[in-house]
Amino acid sequence: MALITLMVNGKQTSVDVDPATPLLWVLRDALGLMGTKYSCGEGVCGACTVHVDGEPRRSCVLTALQAVGHQITTIEGLAADGTHPLQQAWLAENVTQCGYCAPGQIMTAAALLAKNPRPTDADIDAAMTGTLCRCGTYQRIRRAIHRVAGQGGA
Amino acid sequence: MESEPQKNGVTRREFFRIAGRAGVGLVVSIYVPEWLGVESTAPNLIPRLETPWQPSIYATLDSTDVLTVKAFRSELGQGTSTALAMVFAEEMDADWSTVRIEHVGANRAYGDQMTVGSRSIERYYDPLRKAGAAARQLLVIAAAQRWSVEPGSCRTEQSAVIHPDGKQMLSYGQLVSDASQLDPAKASSAPLKDPASFKIIGTPRTLYHAPSMVRGEPLYAIDVRVPGMLYAVVARCPVFGGKVVSFDGSKASAVPGVRRIVQIDSGVAVVADNTWAALRGRAALQVTWDEGALASSSSASIREGLIKSAPSVDGADAQTFKAAYDIPYLAHAPMEPMNCTADVRRDRCEVWAPTQAAQAAKQAAQTLTRLPDDAVIVHVPIVGGGFGRRSGTDFVRDAVQVSQQVGAPVQVLWTRDDDLQHDAYHPLSYNYVESKLNDASVPTALPTNRSFTQRGGVPTGSWRSVNNFTDAYARESFLDEVAARSKLDPLALRLKLMPAQGQQVLQLVADKAGWGKPLPEGQGRGIAYWALWGTTHVAEVVQVAVAADGTVRVPRVVCAVDCGQVINPDTLAQQIEGGIIFALTAALKASITIDKGRVQQRSFADHSLINIAEAPAVEVYTIPGTGRPPTGIGEAGVPPLAPALANAVFAATGIRVRHLPIRPEDLRR
Structure with missing residues (x-):
């Protein structure tokens, strides 16, 4: 165990954890940030996606130690009161069914739009293919991303 | 390590909301997520300032007009808790924005609570309409007493009772204490609305929990x-x-x-x-x-055993057609393990x-x-x-x-490998279909599937649409083979054989999909129809493009549904879209195989799901104004998909694949 200082959602926080602990479990078990979801644990489903210095990263395969010194943003820190344009677009397009993958999808899409405010369908495919949804909400996810792009971006 | 969440805005907010309602000085040291509800967690710890009115077991109403509808069926993303609340709120004439949904947990007062088989709406539409109408009636009686007018001369709108003068009104919340004094039997024969006057049922509503979901709140x-x-x-x-x-x-x-x-x-x-x-x-x-x-068992040997116990597909002649279709073990793999x-x-x-x-x-x-x-x-x-x-x-x-x-x-x-390796799988099955043909080479009756499955050993269970998936795949693939053999159009053959409600959805889906219109080389359309549990009629047209290397792309799926009264049209579309994607994973990508008694798949890397780049555009159409009460939709998209896909692949390539999933190696030319 070691005291590790992380910058999460703009706040500095120290946790006493095994430095090899995946960031996912630090967020969930140590910091109580439940929006970042576990689903595969090996970086293939995208449910645990967070931003590390603005880049989408799978928090289940990133250790706490690797996260030190970087700006971590989770779904809870994406926007105050959940008013990010993508969160609103998710509601406008009625994207969610079970909702479990929504935070990872939204974080992945937010990183895409931050770099590419007007993505094509091919851009969306490239960015979002690794983020799985068992409820099959994909076309609504696509529409929600286009909706934000059409409004002038995120 | 701290077990109390340190940075959970919602938890805190919810905590203070509860504490605030309970009064100054109350200390509640437990973590109370919103979904637990106030009453169901710690009733002795959290005193209430007032007792809300409970017109029935299905809802409570408080003096601030908040209507809390009890969710007593599990909410899995199928939209049941929102839809049932819509039904109650409709008959009560409640303002939808006042509705809260509270999950009650296990409680025998609410029936079996077994949330399977697309049956929640089908079963509880009537009870919740009656309960909502009764609540409305009691509020009308309470208002009429206060005004000394006839209850029949009052009307209701948006959580308020309107005086016969058309000017005075009392909000439902203002009537809580009066209504609490009334004998509920006074409303035992409250009239139900004419469906033509519905304001909530039949209108699109965002799922109640969606705002919490997109914020990542701790719902699960x-x-x-x-x-x-x-x-x-x-x-x-x-x-x-x-x-x-x-x-x-x-x-x-x-x-x-x-x-x-x-x-x-x-x-x-x-x-x-x-x-x-x-x-x-x-x-x-x-x-x-x-x-x-089971240490030496394998899915291949289990399949061989089933084939031995089934009739032979050999010996077809001009009057008889036989074929058999294979379905592997299939995993559920929900995103929350x-x-x-x-x-x-x-x-x-x-x-x-x-x-x-x-x-x-x-x-x-x-x-x-x-x-x-x-x-x-x-x-x-x-x-x-x-x-x-x-x-x-x-x-x-x-x-x-x-x-x-x-x-x-x-x-x-359970980790993902625990989940995939210790599931209760959709059973591996060998499906034999046989039909007598008349002089026009048309089946003399609708063929039925004889499904051979192994019961012992490998754990099996219900998988979205259960045997509807299996039986639809077998029958609807078989009918297509008969059509090809008899040189009949697959749609025309089905229109001859199916009941009236089936014909209706078949005709609608064919019209919308452009059935019969030419497609480029290597593309094809396939059609299939099924009545889910015999009650929800659904037809799908799948369009495929098959590349020379056998890769199948599905650009478009069109679906027509007759599920009687639609409660939430957006939920209907979501469920059909989702059912199609769910079935497409089974039809094209993922299956479970067993060797030496062990499941060979262990992650989303070797049990890969349909992703956004592979997801077809899905169009959903409904048969309007049937006048029937609602039937289930949670599984309805699933059964026709695999046979419609196999039939489309045949139309595109001339290759008939009689097993799932359809792999590129089945179609290489």
Whole structure:
């Protein structure tokens, strides 16, 4: 165990954890940030996606130690009161069914739009293919991303 | 490590909302997520300033006009809790913005609560209409008494009763204490609305929990944190039916944070201060297994056994056509893996279970703890996908047994490989269909499937649409083969054979899909129809493009549905879209195979789901104004998809594939 200082959602926080602990479990078990979801644990489903210095990263395969010194943003820190344009677009397009993958999808899409405010369908495919949804909400996810792009971006 | 969430705005907000309502000076030290509801968690800890009116077991109304509808069926993403609340609010004439939904957990007052088979709306449409109408009627009587007018001269609108003068009005909340004094029997024959006047039913509504979902709020069982909670994972025998002979926990115990290692019915549990320590401990655990009788079984040998027990497909002639279709074991793989939290004490047991079978979960906990009925509380949070997997209780028993042994609240998590390797699979089946043909080479009756499945050994269970998936795949593939043999249009053949409601959805889907219009080389359309559970009629046209290397792309699926009265049209579309994607994973990508008694797939890397780039555009059309009460939609998109896909592949390539999934190697030219 070691005291590790992380910058999460703009706040500095120290946790006493095994430095090899995946960031996912630090967020969930140590910091109580439940929006970042576990689903595969090996970086293939995208449910645990967070931003590390603005880049989408799978928090289940990133250790706490690797996260030190970087700006971590989770779904809870994406926007105050959940008013990010993508969160609103998710509601406008009625994207969610079970909702479990929504935070990872939204974080992945937010990183895409931050770099590419007007993505094509091919851009969306490239960015979002690794983020799985068992409820099959994909076309609504696509529409929600286009909706934000059409409004002038995120 | 802190077990109280440190940075959870919602939890805090919810906490202070509750504390605020309870009055100054109240100290509540437990973590109360929103989905637990106030009444169901700690009724003695949280006094209320007022008692809301409870017109029936289905809802409460408070003086601020807030209408709390009780969700008593599991919410898995199928939209049931929102839809049932819509039905109640419609008949009560409630303002939809005043509606809150509260999950009640296991409670026999609400029927069996078994959330399977697309049946929640079908069963509870009438009871909730009547309950909503009765609540409305009592509020009207209360207002009429206050005004000294005839109840029949008052009307209601948007959570208010309107005086016959058309000017005075009383909000529902203002009538709570008056209504509480009334005998509910006064409303026993409250009239129901004419469906033509519905304002909520039939209109699109965002799912109630969606705003919380997009904010990442702790809605799910996996998000439950109770004070002093430990975290566990279980090492299970890789072979079905295997048993623990012995285990050596010395290396596992040496992992920092590992607290206990305990044997339970399903294997050996490693219990730790956090999930990561539990996972590391399990990796270091050494277990000697007795692999049991299935150690040499394989899905290939099981299939061969089934073929031997089925009639032969040889010997077809001009009057008889025979064919057989293979379906492999299929996994559910919901995004929220199995998990459960249990807090077993000497005199009580509290469980948070992501279940489709709340009362089975409670029964399982009671059997293990031998506690009386009222000492076992089962909460059912929002569930991150079910698809039938959560009608079992294996994950509940894990948590209860571990908590019993360690004497602390415990969350047992199943990793993704646990989930894929210890599922209750859709059974492997060999499906034989035979039909007599008349002089025009048309079946003399609608053919039926004889499905041969192995029951023992490999655990099997309900999988979205259950045998509808199997039977539709067999029959609708078979009919296409008959059509090809008889040189009949697949749509025309079905229109001859299907009942009127089937013909209607077939004709609608064909019109919308452009059935019969030419497509480029290498592309094709396939059609299929099924009546889910005999009541929801659904037809699909799948369009495919097959590349020279056999890769199948599905650009478009069109679906027509007759499910009677539509409650929430957006939910209907979502469920059909989702059912199509779910079935497409089974039809094109993922299956479960077994070798040496072990499941060979272990992750989303080797059990890959349809992704966004592969997802077709889906169009959904409904038959309007049927006048029938609603029938189920949660599984309706699934059954026609695989046969329509196989039929489209045949139309595109001339190759008939009689097994799932359809692989590129089946179609290489």
